[in-house]
Amino acid sequence: MKNGWIEFLFGKVTVKVSGRGIERFLNILTRNGLLIWNVRRHGTETITFKMRLKDALIIRKFARKSGCRIAFLQRSGVPFLVKRLLKNSGFLIGIGVFFMLFLFLSNVIWGIEIKGAKPATEHKIRQELDKMGVKIGKLQFFVDNVEAIQRKLTNNIGALTWVGVELKGTTYHFQVVEKNEPKKPETLSPRNLIAKKKAIIVGMYVENGQQVVNIHDHVEPGQLLVSGEIGMEGKTQQVAAKGEIWGETWYKSHVELPLNSSFKVFNGNIEEKHYLKIGNLEIPFWGFGKSKFKEYETETNEHQIQFLKWSLPISIENKTIREREEITRNYDELQAEQIALEMAKKQIKKHLDEEAKIKDEKILQRTIKDGKVILDIHFKIYENIAIGKPISKEIHE
Amino acid sequence: MAKKWGQQIRNWMAKKMDLPQDVAMDLPRITMIGQIHIYIENHKGLLTFTDKELRLLLKQGQLLIKGKSFVIKTILPEEILLEGKIDQVVYINENQGGAK
Numbered sequence: 011m012k013n014g015w016i017e018f019l020f021g022k023v024t025v026k027v028s029g030r031g032i033e034r035f036l037n038i039l040t041r042n043g044l045l046i047w048n049v050r051r052h053g054t055e056t057i058t059f060k061m062r063l064k065d066a067l068i069i070r071k072f073a074r075k076s077g078c079r080i081a082f083l084q085r086s087g088v089p090f091l092v093k094r095l096l097k098n099s100g101f102l103i104g105i106g107v108f109f110m111l112f113l114f115l116s117n118v119i120w121g122i123e124i125k126g127a128k129p130a131t132e133h134k135i136r137q138e139l140d141k142m143g144v145k146i147g148k149l150q151f152f153v154d155n156v157e158a159i160q161r162k163l164t165n166n167i168g169a170l171t172w173v174g175v176e177l178k179g180t181t182y183h184f185q186v187v188e189k190n191e192p193k194k195p196e197t198l199s200p201r202n203l204i205a206k207k208k209a210i211i212v213g214m215y216v217e218n219g220q221q222v223v224n225i226h227d228h229v230e231p232g233q234l235l236v237s238g239e240i241g242m243e244g245k246t247q248q249v250a251a252k253g254e255i256w257g258e259t260w261y262k263s264h265v266e267l268p269l270n271s272s273f274k275v276f277n278g279n280i281e282e283k284h285y286l287k288i289g290n291l292e293i294p295f296w297g298f299g300k301s302k303f304k305e306y307e308t309e310t311n312e313h314q315i316q317f318l319k320w321s322l323p324i325s326i327e328n329k330t331i332r333e334r335e336e337i338t339r340n341y342d343e344l345q346a347e348q349i350a351l352e353m354a355k356k357q358i359k360k361h362l363d364e365e366a367k368i369k370d371e372k373i374l375q376r377t378i379k380d381g382k383v384i385l386d387i388h389f390k391i392y393e394n395i396a397i398g399k400p401i402s403k404e405i406h407e
Numbered sequence: 408m409a410k411k412w413g414q415q416i417r418n419w420m421a422k423k424m425d426l427p428q429d430v431a432m433d434l435p436r437i438t439m440i441g442q443i444h445i446y447i448e449n450h451k452g453l454l455t456f457t458d459k460e461l462r463l464l465l466k467q468g469q470l471l472i473k474g475k476s477f478v479i480k481t482i483l484p485e486e487i488l489l490e491g492k493i494d495q496v497v498y499i500n501e502n503q504g505g506a507k
Contacts, residue, residue, distance in 0.1 A: 033454055040483055041484050043484075045481075046479075046482050047479070047481050050478050050479075051457050057456070059479070
């Protein structure tokens, strides 16, 4: 017996032998290649020893001839352990169920924490999250990943400038930055209002200050519109001029629009595939085979499986494959012109304040060249042209 | 394994040390570790085993080991490893009337 482990693996049995001629019996056993160890004598007619399970099964054959009685006392080793384990398989099942439950619960969303938001915004965020399916008690696999949640939140809630989404274990943490932070009170230091653009004044509304221009006046950029100095000459007083000066301004815009253009769009056909990913190995368990789409884009969404606070190197991966299609858009000249005009308007509006209005537009030039419509458009716009300019001390003195 | 190794050693010793070829005579080789272990190769079978006495059959005569609390750790057809407290190791020659 060089190594007890082999015997342990295959099982060993303690055998009690009683009767006469035990020594002879032992000799027979050893000569027949049965391994025996730990032979002990108990009293005059009894010995015990250990032997392999394999040998114990054939010992009776020898015992019959020798006239010794044998009994098996103790069984140990893997075969017996397995037997017992099977008998008490409830334990095994229990352990399995326990781990499965743990694994399951480790992947459930247990908390949503929102920081830095006003109650109203927080409520909105929660509603939005609900819509997305981010709820307490949901499985993390069926929820978008962190980047997607962040993108959707910022897109769908106007009041948010930025939201940081973090998944820590089973809790989602949202760090919110809101757009309308408390407004700083307007500086009320003495100031003038000056024109920011070349314009013709079409309307005035002065709240505070001395107006120095009139309707229909033509003003240049930087020209004084409303003075912050009021009162009689000599007894002047400096105030912060406040008001709106509406001026007519002009913009030129140049747009080009191809008549025929082709671009790629998703046509709505999607295929979904699910994989179990262990390390770098992907095992598909739903959605087999190659994609039948000719042109497609793949979006991958990976969820790592959590166990308590650790991430296992196992993840569930969903792949969404969207079919792409190329379509060609054709406009006739009239349509193209209309659309180009709309484009130009949109472009102009980007540069203007929200209050500004497009009063009039005039197409100065229209050419069709190389399959493109080229428009030069002149816009007439009414907008607030007044901006504040602090009255500097030097001027005062 | 041990037996082979032992035989090799014996062969080598016999050659190098110019000993007579007693290896071929099937003599037992006995190794003792203090009082606690005794390892006998080349025995011819077990005659008696109690916790105070072990009697082995040899090709010529018998070997009697006396002591206390004997346990046979391993027994193979030609080898035996005995554990316990060994007091005496006695050769019994057949012509002197050993039991057989």
